[in-house]
Amino acid sequence: MVYNAFLGKEKIVEAMLGHPAAQFGLSSALRNIGKRYGALYIKLFGYPFDPASRILARKVFRLLRENEKGLLLDVGCSHGAFSFELARMGYNVVGIDVNRESVDVVQKIQESLGLKNIVFHQMDILSNQFRDKQFNVIIMFEALEHIKEDSKVIQEFNRILTDRGILIISVPYAKNIEEYDKPMGACKSKDGTYICIGEGGCHYRNGFDLDRMKLLLGGKGFFMESWEYLRIPKLLESSFLSFPFKYLLSLLSTNFSRSRVKLKVIARKAPINLKKN
Helix, strand or coil: CCCHHHHHHHHHHHHHHHCCCHHHHHHHHHHHHHHHHHHHHHHHHCCCHHHHHHHHHHHHHHHHHCCCCCCCEEEEECCCCHHHHHHHHHCEEEEECCCHHHHHHHHHHHHHHCCEEEEEECCHHHHHHCCCCEEEEEEEECCHCCCCCHHHHHHHHHHHHEEEEEEEEEECCCCCCEEEEEEEEEEEECCCCEEEECCCCCEEEEECCCCCCCCCCCCCCCCEEEEEEECCHHHHHCCCCHHHHHHHHHHHCCCCCCCCEEEEEEECCCHHHHHCC
């Protein structure tokens, strides 16, 4: 399946290319190629252009397509690569991101698509105004490593998720976890806040392993229903122009590659009697 092919519109591509991350991370030549052919490229091959993210999407959408539709929260939604597809699937989606520029872009995309069952906010998950047990599904992909107080995030998820809700998290895998006092890949602004530089900026840790995720979730009232490592050879991890070829190869390599790229976990709230034990 070609995910997000409906994003293949010139106005949407223009909005994406206007994001500071694109300005920083892409050469002027690639940006010009994107302006001329980006809409057609997305129509043919979908979005995003990262094989690991697309493999993650296949697995997540397969699960959520069979799940009872309800209110879904996408934490760290960025350009809405998951949000829009899930809204089209029938979920009522709330997407949040701390980055103002990302929210501006995703709101322009929403306006172009005309979807009514989705809304976006600039928001820190640790400063939210959501009600207790408001969401049926919470997803957070490649964002937890950007937040220093990760245990407080999981605690908030427990508060705002329904008792029978589902939590899906994907994080970078790290064999040896490194913690940082200040966000790596960021610069300090005049008002004392940190601004991410590029797509991989603002990391407070380099990733997670299974033991760290079990401890983190279990300590805040969740049990891990399932987990899996996404395995892709490093030479196939990310690309732009070569994405169509690398993506096909990455699908073939997921079963035998030894290179762990992401850790995906599915968790639910622990029953009250288990929390007391």
